Amino acid sequence: MRHCTVRCQHCDINYSYQASGEGCHEPTNDKDYCPECKQAIIDALAKIPKKFGKSTMKIGVPPEYIFHLKEKREAEKDPKGLHMKRVFACLYDWENGEHEVVGDVNGDGNTPHFFYHYWPSEPEEMSVTLEVEKDLKTNEVIGYWGNDVNQQIRGITLPEIPEFSEEERTRLIELHRVPLDPNYDPEKKNTFTTEMRDDLSKFSGLYYLDYKYDDKKIDTNDE
Numbered sequence: 511m512r513h514c515t516v517r518c519q520h521c522d523i524n525y526s527y528q529a530s531g532e533g534c535h536e537p538t539n540d541k542d543y544c545p546e547c548k549q550a551i552i553d554a555l556a557k558i559p560k561k562f563g564k565s566t567m568k569i570g571v572p573p574e575y576i577f578h579l580k581e582k583r584e585a586e587k588d589p590k591g592l593h594m595k596r597v598f599a600c601l602y603d604w605e606n607g608e609h610e611v612v613g614d615v616n617g618d619g620n621t622p623h624f625f626y627h628y629w630p631s632e633p634e635e636m637s638v639t640l641e642v643e644k645d646l647k648t649n650e651v652i653g654y655w656g657n658d659v660n661q662q663i664r665g666i667t668l669p670e671i672p673e674f675s676e677e678e679r680t681r682l683i684e685l686h687r688v689p690l691d692p693n694y695d696p697e698k699k700n701t702f703t704t705e706m707r708d709d710l711s712k713f714s715g716l717y718y719l720d721y722k723y724d725d726k727k728i729d730t731n732d733e
């Protein structure tokens with residue numbers, strides 16, 4: 511949890527803005543406006559109805575295509591660059607001791623951003639969704655949800671999926687398969703061990719810098 515002292519861009523008061531952690535999504539917690547001014551903005555905007563809304567759409571994209579895109583994006587990364595990963599919440603299957611893999615990957619060219627989730631014991635059953643924009647008046651899906659300010663991409667054009675050989679398809683899928691642990695005991699399901707937490711970070715990208723530095727002590731060499 512991170513708190514910062516900032517100055518309100520409207521009334522110039524100094525206030526504390528919560529940049530992360532539980533409570534940071536409160537509507538009046540804003541980095542530019544103090545809670546009082548932010549409330550005034552919220553009240554004023556409440557009179558204007560929303561025109562578009564974000565929605566998700568499930569699409570039939572084969573899992574090997576998503577794994578292929580992930581490999582491609584990895585290869586494009588600048589090894590000296592700053593690498594960041596988006597964090598997604600995932601489900602845990604207490605009966606089988608397995609956690610879901612949830613992630614996102616960018617498509618090629620004008621094709622969009624894909625969101626996916628699957629159970630590691632069956633990567634071939636992956637579910638892929640797109641974030642789409644809906645006209646709230648007609649309830650019609652009109653395009654991808656994104657920062658397309660010029661609105662050049664209208665409608666949904668599904669990506670062109672490259673042909674994968676059977677060998678390549680198997681490689682991509684098997685690379686991501688993690689069989690269920692035969693020794694998992696569902697009776698112990700209420701013990702969420704450190705090991706499980708570490709596992710979770712490995713599979714789903716749930717990795718917090720806060721937690722990484724939790725137990726580290728700074729050695730000041732003081733006697």
Ligand SMILES: [Zn+2]
Nearest residue numbers: 518521544547
């Ligand atoms: Zn203010």
